[in-house]
Amino acid sequence: MDESTKSPGPGEPLWSRRKFLGASATAAAGLMVVPRHVVGATQKKKAPSDTLNIACVGVGGMGFSDTRGVRSENIVALCDVDDEMVANLLRSEDLEPAEKAMYDKAAKYRDFRRMLEKEKGIDAITVTTPDHNHAVIAMAAIKLGKHVYVQKPLTHTVKEARLLAQAAKEAKVVTQMGNQGHAGEGARLICEWIWDGAIGDVFEAHCWTDRPIWPQGVDAPKEIPSVPSTLDWDVWLGPAPFRPYHPAYHPFKWRGLWDFGTGALGDMGAHIMDQPFWALKLKSPISVQASSTVFTKDYAPRAEVVTYEFAAREGMVPLTLTWWDGGLMPPRPAELEPGRMMGDEGGGCLFRGTKGLLMCSTYGENPRLIPETWMQEYKRPEKTIPRSPGIREEWIEAIKKGTKSTSDFSYSGPLTETMLLANVAVRLKDKNMKLLWDGEKMEFTNLPEANELLHFPYRPGWSL
The missing domain is CATH 3.40.50.720 (NAD(P)-binding Rossmann-like Domain)
Structure with missing residues (x-):
């Protein structure tokens, strides 16, 4: 040969x-x-x-x-x-x-x-x-x-x-x-408008998505087909627990498995929850609780509702943030015109403040004050947040200039932590309790067994 x-x-x-x-x-x-x-x-x-x-x-x-x-x-x-x-x-x-x-x-x-x-x-x-x-x-x-x-x-x-x-x-x-939505114009407008006091003190927010668009709430396949010669299955598994190869996992459809993915919230939360996280200057929540459809030992549920509570911070009042997925959505606000879509086909975000509402689409796009008549009357503030050339371009530019990108790990790390707490709450929903979270200590204070789900043992030979 x-x-x-x-x-x-x-x-x-x-x-x-x-x-x-x-x-x-x-x-x-x-x-x-x-x-x-x-x-x-x-x-x-x-x-x-x-x-x-x-x-x-x-x-x-x-x-x-x-x-x-x-x-x-x-x-x-x-x-x-x-x-x-x-x-x-x-x-x-x-x-x-x-x-x-x-x-x-x-x-x-x-x-x-x-x-x-x-x-x-x-x-x-x-x-x-x-x-x-x-x-x-x-x-x-x-x-x-x-x-x-x-x-x-x-x-x-x-x-x-x-x-x-x-x-x-x-x-x-x-x-x-x-x-990528973090680099968009919409994300910056949302911050500038909320910081301008457009809707007053924001005390409630909702985020939703149409995901999952892959299998969830099912059992893992039992067949053990041959590993394709083009694939290194051992490296694909990496630190995850060993399981035989199956085309139900690779490519793409791994997102719904606890061992490999983070479900709908992990997939889309980084886009949709990013909007309130940035605009409302969120850090760690103080509590999280969840309800969901059936999940299995292998797969996350097909739909879930997760509620977080955040304490007052940096001039912001306490906040309740609720996540909806699997086609579930928050109640339609009375202020929204009949026939008008909430967000877009993929999802969206709704902020409720003491003076009114702000709504945007999946990636922070098309932010609008609700109702539209109020949007038309609103005098927009000066643009104060530097605009981004794009999520990757921004990173490259920061490397060359020795500066900091806007979704660097000091920001996206806490955002990811907050998102992933939801998966712990979902898996422990039958405990029928609100999980209390100490972000500084990185631990749940009222249910010690929940802390075991903050990480998992790596396969031998793998470590951080």
Whole structure:
């Protein structure tokens, strides 16, 4: 068999040795920092010293978008446990010629650990994998001083979110969670209007989504099919408990499983709960309680309602925030015009204050005061929050300028912690009690067994 057609072993680059050496040489050349004046850099052509060397971990699904979203830089490595995901990227008709050439030259890996070991010149990485692998990959990169962009939700467990935020702060690396709505105009308008007092003191908020759009509330399949030759199932499992491969898990449909995903709230909370979290200056809640449809030992429920309470903070009054998913929605406010949709088809957010209401769509888009006649009368305040070039572009810019991105782990860590407390409350709903939370100590104070669900034991060989 020709070496270029051999199937790689676990953790090995996907290309032949000849191609790998060629790609490594190309990547190594890209590591040379050449002064701007030497190459005569202009606004039309960046000097190598202006370009980051980025490795992308997970290139299928949302990883396709995240990889292409950083193509302004030098992508030196592509890592995915499934060869088909890399192949799909490389044969996409959406690629520009220079972009495809860059991906072709990039070193290819299945195992991120092998990639980080061999690719010494990486400046930053993107992480777009199933939720259960986010923390171990991001932490490995942070420990090496790499800047990190992690797709939402930031982590799989509450403890992982806390530890990642702490590690990023200590390492002084630039981080960002991939909740793209946070970079949008709508999110900024919501903050500016609420801080302007447009609806008075906000004491109630509701967030809802049409998710899940994948299986939940079911039992895991019992069949044990063969693992595709293109997939490294062991690395895909990462720190999660072992279970046999099944196409019901990979690709995409892993989100509803407790072992791999974080359910509908973990998927969309980073977008929708982000709006009240930022605008209302939220940190840790003081309590959480939940109700839901049936869930199983393997899968989250198909629908749930979760209620959080937050104490007064930074000039803000106490708040009750309620999350709805699975098609459930909050009561329609009397102030909303008949026939007018609440949010959009995917979900939305509603703020109620002492002077009125504000409503927005799924990603913070199209914020409006309710009713529309009030919106038309409202004198909008000056725009005071810096506008973002985009969630990925903002991260890249912050790395180059040595500044801070707006959804870095100091912000997205606490947001993720708050979101994931809901999954603990759902799993313990039959205790028939409101769970009291001490955010500083990271513990439930009235039900010790709930603290066991803040993290899970990793498989042997895996750690943070």
